[in-house]
Amino acid sequence: MRTTRVLAACGAALMMIGGAAPLAVADAVPEADLAYHGAASIAAGRVGVRFTPRNHGPSAVSDASVRLRWSEPLADGQTLPGGCARAGERDVVCRVGALSADGLGKQISLRVGLRGTPSEVLLEIDTVWNGGAVDRNRDNDRQRVLVLDSGDEYYF
Structure with missing residues (x-):
């Protein structure tokens, strides 16, 4: 009986010191699952890209950029x-x-010129800012698509 009371007191002390506070902080951070689907x-x-952002939730996002x-x-x-603004030799941020x-966001469409005329280009799309939300599924907001100079659309 005495051992049970000691263990219970130790458990309560741990909850007061560090157990309860991290749970409260974790609950305060919104969680959102951003995704981008479109074509290039x-x-x-000349590369044409159009895509629609989507938030699978469960929380709303006050602002995001890609x-x-x-x-x-x-x-x-x-x-x-x-x-949209150029953010480096190979990067654009929108x-x-x-x-x-x-919810769905507004479709983003842009056309950019590349130096020279490569026969293919790898396009990578990823979230830069999601309003401070936690995204536990980063697989769908990081897209990579190999686009060949065929005039065909490649979907992601």
Whole structure:
């Protein structure tokens, strides 16, 4: 009986010291599952990309942004849609905006020129910012698609 009381007291003390606080903090962080699905094509060094962001939830996201990275350098003098900005030699970052839980965002479409005319390009898409939410399924917000210079669309 005395051993049981000692163990119970130790367990209660541990909960007060460190057990309860991490649970409260973990519960306070929203969880969202962002995903991007769309298509890409390339012809004569011009890459077209369109995709729709989605939040599978369970929490809404106040703001999000996505990075598109090409395996080939972008040509100088890109004209990008509003909300998108060049972020390096091969990168463009686009604002996704707020996403409700289990909601779709607005489709993002852009066309960029590459230096030269490669026969293929690897496009990588991933979340840069998700409003501070935890995303436990990073597989669907990280896309990689090999796009061949055939004029065909490659879906992701």
